[in-house]
Amino acid sequence: MRKIIVTEFITLDGVIEAPGGDETSHPHGGWQFKYRNQDPETGKYKVDELAAVDTLLLGRNTFELFAGYWPGQTGGGFAERINQLPKYVVSRGLQKVEWNNSHILRNVAKDVAALKHTDGGDILVYGSATLVKSLLHHNLVDELRLMVYPVTIGGGLRLFDDNLELKNFALKYARAVDNGVLILEYQPVV
Secondary structure: OOOEEEEEEEEOOOEOOOOOOOOOOOOOOOOOHHHHOOOHHHHHHHHHHHHOOOEEEEEHHHHHHHHHHHHHOOOHHHHHHHHHOOEEEEOOOOOOOOOOOEEEEOOHHHHHHHHHOOOOOOEEEEOOHHHHHHHHHOOOOOEEEEEEEOOOOOOOOEOOOOOOOOOEEEEEEEEEOOOOOEEEEEEEEO
């Protein structure tokens, strides 16, 4: 069975909203940007992470942001890889997708569970907060990777809401990068 790996940029106060800057109108959008070029290790981690999977799974908002940017990018290990990979977007509203090798799934519990049982390598989920919350609720996440940035932004979209669901995780990997970023990998304990 394929693994679903969720990867997130996250602040010390648990916010995942607008790390790049213009994803939403958050007043502190771009909080991850100043750390992006300070240490090449974080960039290498993201390139290696993408190279190790063979499918992307995205929520509608993240898919639309990516589809508006990545098809026009070339070069490097990241742009070519992300454009070539099969991409699945979970959406009840989208009727068609134009980005190369993209497909629509309608139901998280049914369709994503079925995708996990197909042949192939691991499946990577970027951002996609609403989708990730649903994947966690349905116990479909096999690994949670967090890049914790040493910044607080006082509020915004969080990965973990006050839903009172208890989920236990075991630490698989931890590394502190010179710029203060923590790379943490967890597996759910079932």
